[in-house]
Amino acid sequence: MIDMENVELFNEYYDELFPVSEDIKEFYLEITKKYKMPTRFLRIASNTGGLEYHLALEGHDVTGLEEELSLLESASRRRRYPNTALRFLNMSSLEMTHFLGEGFYNVISVLYNQLLFIHDEILIKKFFFDCKKLLSQDGSLVLQLWNLEGRHPSPMLAMPTIESERAKLFYQIWQETERFSLNMDIERSNGKIYPVLTKTEIQLYRPSDIKRLAEEAGFQSIAFYADFQKNPFTKESEMLLAVLS
Numbered sequence: 039m040i041d042m043e044n045v046e047l048f049n050e051y052y053d054e055l056f057p058v059s060e061d062i063k064e065f066y067l068e069i070t071k072k073y074k075m076p077t078r079f080l081r082i083a084s085n086t087g088g089l090e091y092h093l094a095l096e097g098h099d100v101t102g103l104e105e106e107l108s109l110l111e112s113a114s115r116r117r118r119y120p121n122t123a124l125r126f127l128n129m130s131s132l133e134m135t136h137f138l139g140e141g142f143y144n145v146i147s148v149l150y151n152q153l154l155f156i157h158d159e160i161l162i163k164k165f166f167f168d169c170k171k172l173l174s175q176d177g178s179l180v181l182q183l184w185n186l187e188g189r190h191p192s193p194m195l196a197m198p199t200i201e202s203e204r205a206k207l208f209y210q211i212w213q214e215t216e217r218f219s220l221n222m223d224i225e226r227s228n229g230k231i232y233p234v235l236t237k238t239e240i241q242l243y244r245p246s247d248i249k250r251l252a253e254e255a256g257f258q259s260i261a262f263y264a265d266f267q268k269n270p271f272t273k274e275s276e277m278l279l280a281v282l283s
Contacts, residue, residue: 044232048224049086049108054202056150058088061266066093066145069178073144076123080143080172082131083152087113087124094124101143102126103134132161135168143172147180154183154220157241166255179257179282185264185275186242191218198276203227211240218242245271248280257282 066089070077076098084090084102086109094100104110104126113126129137146169156162169179184197190213197209206225211218222235243251245262252260260282264275271278 044224044234045106045108047226047232048234049112051202051205051224052086052109052112053088055200055205055207056085056088058092059266062089063092065266065268067096069145069180070096070098072176072178073174078142078144078174079147080134080138080145081147081149082134083148083150084113084126085109085150087126089147089149090124090126091122094122099123100125101138103129103131105130131156131165131168135171138172140171141174144174144177145180146173146177147182149180149182151183153181153243154240155238157218157239162241162243162251163254166251166257170255170257177283179252179280181248181278181280181282183243183278183280185271185273185278186244187273187278211242212237245278245280248278248282252280252282259283 077093079090079093079098079100081090081100081102084104087102087104090100090102090113100123102113102125104113105128107128110126110128127137156165173179189195191211193213195211197211199209200207204227208223208225208231210221212221218240219237220235220240221233221237223231223233225231249260260280262271263269263279263281264271265277265279268279
């Protein structure tokens with residue numbers, strides 16, 4: 039469940055909690071070398087659009103999908119900059135093949151654990167097939183999520199805290215029978231904590247799950263990394279970065 043009163047608070051701190059780091063910029067710069075200019079990017083759950091804005095300023099064609107209207111409004115304000123091929127759409131991944139061009143995108147990205155919110159087995163399979171359909175023949179799907187290899191809520195698993203100078207994000211994964219849910223709280227610099235997500239249903243995807251879903255959808259190359267610097271992925275890695283093509 040989303041606490042709508044506190045979504046705006048999350049929105050306020052989003053860009054400083056999830057900055058477009060130099061590692062991220064270098065990672066995507068390397069990807070663009072595979073394709074002709076402009077590289078055509080699609081990001082699912084683009085939030086406030088910071089990464090999309092950066093890619094558009096580099097001359098690429100960029101589309102962001104976002105369901106949460108307050109985040110979409112923040113992202114859309116970036117479109118005011120001239121001479122950028124940048125657009126944001128109020129759309130979920132379930133709808134995207136009805137409105138977006140088949141075989142059009144060179145790179146599709148789903149970052150910051152957004153994949154976990156697709157918690158139905160049929161829908162997650164549809165998601166991988168839909169991404170494959172939207173990608174160009176040599177296109178890449180980039181997924182970033184927590185490394186849950188060997189980690190199990192029993193009944194709660196605290197995930198790494200994200201911090202900026204003014205705020206902290208706390209995550210807890212809970213298990214009830216065969217279902218998993220996520221709590222996310224934000225703490226302001228005054229020490230007061232506000233719930234953003236409470237008992238929001240998710241699914242846990244481990245490397246073996248990503249590999250299985252990718253292969254079923256027809257992806258031929260599956261590479262796992264620990265971070266955007268492409269350090270080797272291990273069971274101890276905090277994050278999983280999957281690049282599928």
